[in-house]
Amino acid sequence: MKHSFALLSAQKKIPCLVVPSYKGDSLKRHSFIASLSDIDRAYALGSLSRFSGETLETLLLFLPSDPAIALLIVGLGEKSKWNNRTLVKASRKVISALKQARIKKAGLLCADWSVSGLTLERALEVFSSNAELADYEFNRYKEKPKDGWPSVDELIYLAPQSNAAKIKSALQTGFTIGQYTNLARDLANTPGGDMTPKILASEAKRQAEKAGARVTVLTEADMKKRGMGAILGVSKGSKEPAQLIVIEYAHPSAKKQKPLVYIGKGITFDSGGLHLKPSSSMDEMHMDMSGGAAVVGAVCAISKLALKTRVIGIVPAVENMPSGESFRPGDVLVSLSGKTIEVVSPDAEGRVVLADAFTFAEDFSPRMVVDLATLTGAVTVALGHHASALLTPDEAFAKHLQLVAEQSGDYLWPLPMWEEYEQDIRGAVGDILNAGKNREAGTINGGMFLYQFAKKFPKWAHIDIASTMTTSTDQVLAKGASGSGVRLLIELARQGS
Ligand code: BES
Ligand code: ZN
Ligand code: ZN
Secondary structure, eight states: OEEEEEEGGGGGGOSEEEEEEETTOOGGGOHHHHTSOHHHHHHHHHHHTTOOOOTTOEEEEEOTTOTTOEEEEEEEEOGGGOOHHHHHHHHHHHHHHHHHTTOOEEEEEGGGGOOTTSOHHHHHHHHHHHHHHHHOOOOTTSOOOTTOOOOOOEEEEEEOGGGHHHHHHHHHHHHHHHHHHHHHHHHHHSOGGGSOHHHHHHHHHHHHHHHTOEEEEEOHHHHHHHTOHHHHHHHTTOSSOOEEEEEEEEOGGGTTSOOEEEEEOEEEEEOOTTSOOOHHHHTTGGGTTHHHHHHHHHHHHHHHTTOSSEEEEEEEEEEEOOSTTSOOTTOEEEOTTSOEEEOSOTTOOHHHHHHHHHHHHGGGOOSEEEEEEOOOTHHHHHHTTSOEEEEOSOHHHHHHHHHHHHHHTOOEEEOOOOGGGGGGGBOSSSSEESSOSSSTTHHHHHHHHHHTTOTTSSSEEEEEOGGGSBOOGGGOSOSSBOOTTHHHHHHHHHHOO
């Protein structure tokens, strides 16, 4: 979608104007309504008498004097409750209403979208990134309808000349963030048979090259040489060879900086291994590489945005399959760190592959490590679909991340990492169990396991995105992968630490 800037005076030439309205607003006084001819205004106000301005209520009006011109009135709810979160949803709603009406081009009166506490540019960046997210549909496997896919071609942001440069650059940033979040959704939505570890690695390479970042891939032979027994252990049951994907980006001014390291779980299909998942739990498991996809998307976006930082993305890409060669419950894997992992459940495979990725990350002397993983079903029991879980022993870092999360739109909520929980994963035969002995505190146990491999990092946080892996109905987005975490990782790189 094109996001273009135009002067306010251009509004008369645009075939559809989006007019936001708070609950209780008198649209009579709205400058655009006031500028209509008597007939059009009387018609618009008549129709608006049934419009209350509730959040996300929409009304589409075609003007009697020229039915080619439409007004899309969008309810923003109570003005006192209008904030960053409502802006996210309302901007998506604008696109979904335009798509539904098959309107390809629309104008936005910029000032109407400002949010207190945000600059106008920042609000418009949020608008444009979320417009991209709402425009997205995963239709690669579907026959194209004769009249094409419903999508919006152009949004024209109308503002005074004095704001032009800042707004144009904010729109470009928002567009890039939206596009790369959609890249992560594409990778995650692609069925497991078409998104094997090798394909994920080659897609990461292709995308990184386009964005100006560099990818190297470690093969199973490389991993064997290094002693990555945890990744190789999980991969044993699959015909698809594991790949360790490394994406690097450094701004010329930050080449000597210690990097931010982002690590993403890249299980391209999680059958559960010998603890085979029941069929109802398996159908979304091609998205078990959503953390990896988010890392690929975020590092590419950071490179495209040329942020003044150094970032390294690490994605252990592995398929978890049952076979005569699979790792077994009871097996003990020797990880790259030297610590042994006693396998309680071959379905708790994500933390196992991440363990080796963490130790590998030590080579880069990171200043901060954040991992993103669809690690546990338990996180959805705890938080529902509205937040991912945040686990870190560093309280100040947790606070910082929660703030960044709120600004990015990828919301986080913390869970405790007290040492009391450590005993649940103490091994009997090996050093560390890959799962607790019962169903209690599943998400915390996952975090506690990872913590055993993160102790050398100056700052580390684990984000369990299993709860936000797919979109939920109230998010005004297409069904399927949500791209959870991409916006968070980009915002974190922008804000530094
Ligand atoms: N990939 C799953 C977690 C998951 C579940 C992600 C639902 C997205 C949606 C993970 O590998 C897994 O199976 N975890 C187990 C851990 C348990 C065996 C300790 C789980 O959550 O049941
Ligand atoms: Zn699993
Ligand atoms: Zn998994």
